[in-house]
Amino acid sequence: MKTTIPRVLPAIFLAVTFSNNVSAQAEESFNNTTYSTETMLVTASRVEEESIDTLASVSIIDRAAIELSQAPDLLELLRLQTGIDIVRSGPAGAQTSLFLRGTNSNHTLVLINGVRVNSTNTGSLAWENLPLAQIERIEIVRGPRASFYGADAIGGVIQIFTREANRLTGRATYGSFGTKEVSASAGYHQQNSALSMTADWRESNGFSTQNENGFAYDPDKDGYNTWNLSLRGRYATTENSSLKYSLLYTDNENEFDQGISDSQQRVFGLAWEFCGSCKLQQSLNFGYTKDNLDTQTTYGTSALVSDHISTDWQGQLDLDGKQLTFGIDYDSESGRSRDNYNESRHNLAAYSGLSLETSLGDGQFALRFDDSSVYGNNLSGSAAWGFAMGDSLKLIASYGTAYRAPTMGELYSPGFFGLFAGNQNLDAETSASTELMLRWSINQQQNLDISFFSTRIDDMIAFAGIDFQAINIDKAAIDGLEAEYSLQAGAWQFTANGTLQDTEDKSTGAELLRRPKQKYSLVLDRRWENGAWVGAEVFYSG
Numbered sequence: 001m002k003t004t005i006p007r008v009l010p011a012i013f014l015a016v017t018f019s020n021n022v023s024a025q026a027e028e029s030f031n032n033t034t035y036s037t038e039t040m041l042v043t044a045s046r047v048e049e050e051s052i053d054t055l056a057s058v059s060i061i062d063r064a065a066i067e068l069s070q071a072p073d074l075l076e077l078l079r080l081q082t083g084i085d086i087v088r089s090g091p092a093g094a095q096t097s098l099f100l101r102g103t104n105s106n107h108t109l110v111l112i113n114g115v116r117v118n119s120t121n122t123g124s125l126a127w128e129n130l131p132l133a134q135i136e137r138i139e140i141v142r143g144p145r146a147s148f149y150g151a152d153a154i155g156g157v158i159q160i161f162t163r164e165a166n167r168l169t170g171r172a173t174y175g176s177f178g179t180k181e182v183s184a185s186a187g188y189h190q191q192n193s194a195l196s197m198t199a200d201w202r203e204s205n206g207f208s209t210q211n212e213n214g215f216a217y218d219p220d221k222d223g224y225n226t227w228n229l230s231l232r233g234r235y236a237t238t239e240n241s242s243l244k245y246s247l248l249y250t251d252n253e254n255e256f257d258q259g260i261s262d263s264q265q266r267v268f269g270l271a272w273e274f275c276g277s278c279k280l281q282q283s284l285n286f287g288y289t290k291d292n293l294d295t296q297t298t299y300g301t302s303a304l305v306s307d308h309i310s311t312d313w314q315g316q317l318d319l320d321g322k323q324l325t326f327g328i329d330y331d332s333e334s335g336r337s338r339d340n341y342n343e344s345r346h347n348l349a350a351y352s353g354l355s356l357e358t359s360l361g362d363g364q365f366a367l368r369f370d371d372s373s374v375y376g377n378n379l380s381g382s383a384a385w386g387f388a389m390g391d392s393l394k395l396i397a398s399y400g401t402a403y404r405a406p407t408m409g410e411l412y413s414p415g416f417f418g419l420f421a422g423n424q425n426l427d428a429e430t431s432a433s434t435e436l437m438l439r440w441s442i443n444q445q446q447n448l449d450i451s452f453f454s455t456r457i458d459d460m461i462a463f464a465g466i467d468f469q470a471i472n473i474d475k476a477a478i479d480g481l482e483a484e485y486s487l488q489a490g491a492w493q494f495t496a497n498g499t500l501q502d503t504e505d506k507s508t509g510a511e512l513l514r515r516p517k518q519k520y521s522l523v524l525d526r527r528w529e530n531g532a533w534v535g536a537e538v539f540y541s542g
Helices: 061-067 075-080 407-410
Strands: 005-008 012-019 058-064 084-089 097-102 108-112 136-141 157-161 169-175 179-189 193-204 224-238 241-256 258-274 280-296 302-319 320-337 341-358 361-372 374-388 393-404 430-442 444-462 469-489 493-506 516-526 533-541
Touching: 058 061, 058 444, 061 136, 075 084, 075 097, 075 136, 097 157, 258 533, 320 407, 341 407
Parallel strands: 108 157
Antiparallel strands: 005 533, 012 169, 058 136, 084 097, 136 157, 169 179, 179 193, 193 224, 224 241, 241 258, 258 280, 280 302, 302 320, 320 341, 341 361, 361 374, 374 393, 393 430, 430 444, 444 469, 469 493, 493 516, 516 533
């Protein structure tokens, strides 16, 4: 039986900050009674554009919003966003699932500074291991984006950008369950170069997630500790070219009943952006992600290692009223499980996108062809059109296809005693989505977005049959309605959003697991010129 759980998310914490600024002023964003109006994003179509001009449902969370939020971690921050559902299996550090628009947890593509970080072995990201102290901004794009990014962007794309500090700052917090966190950032920004570094350490004693009246109750607390380091910088090599680089390292230890797991993740990105006449802008990008996961239980040990190397060339041609984007991607992945499998695969892709403005409205069209060494070819496409209905109202209709590649575990895992084994003959999961969105810029202080979306997913991978082997068998249908309203009035800011969704496993007729039918969130903030602020957040899901 599904339970309805209202949640109120108050946060009371003690923070200690230090600064090398002799005037001891707070951050600039806190000294100003107006809120951030950051509206530029790059994730929706791989090029920079105003959020109000995108033909997709998007959200931006910048550093000022993160500082104002009462969310203790990234997952609670994302929980308040339109279309996102979070399921936690225990205290801080425990395994967590994120569902975007009702799709599976491995149907959301996650990027960190432009680099793919979805695990090759599991298909998803360990969200619980990325602290807010490391995050500068988050861009969320709801809806399929395979025509721009390839595999895994069925529900959408979430891109995280690491910190860009311009001076020395620090923070220490203490909370319930013996939770402690210390972070520090340092950096500089000049006209031709910038460099920023952030370090963070967090520890929590945790708690037992088991029912004390249940069978085989284990009162052991599930503790957690993590430390992480990020580096991000840029250097202008010439007037029309620049080099950007980033590095993120996390080291985590998570306790659970009858066991413990140690994991590390390394994410490195390098980009060279240049232009000749500057009508044609180009970039060469390199990304590397490495994941290690070692698990020890009373029943034995396991070790998973995955590597993902990506290279990309992209061009952007600006013409009168038109913008053409095109590029070539090459990805190489490897996955290893101790004594079980050691496999690799590669993917070559070409993509193009066209954005245009006409008297009848704005359009965006994209097409991408992927050639995988494992599951063959895949052609993804998308089309969107925005109809202007006056100066402040726009109706946007869109359609897109997407797919998810089988993970290394789904392909090659030997399973357990002959059960839950992988299958090398798996096909990619495929989807088709439609969306109708109304975007109303009521005035400079108020905005309202309403979206209806419908997604159909075929060839979903499930462990079924006599031996519960991975096979393409399931189908899913997801329909939903989203609405988000924002108001900024001087020192006050108010945001409200709601999501209604209906999910169905077409093979059984049952609802998809762990997807609420409805969720709502309200956020109210008030700021003062001296940097003081007060806020309230209310969340409901059921």
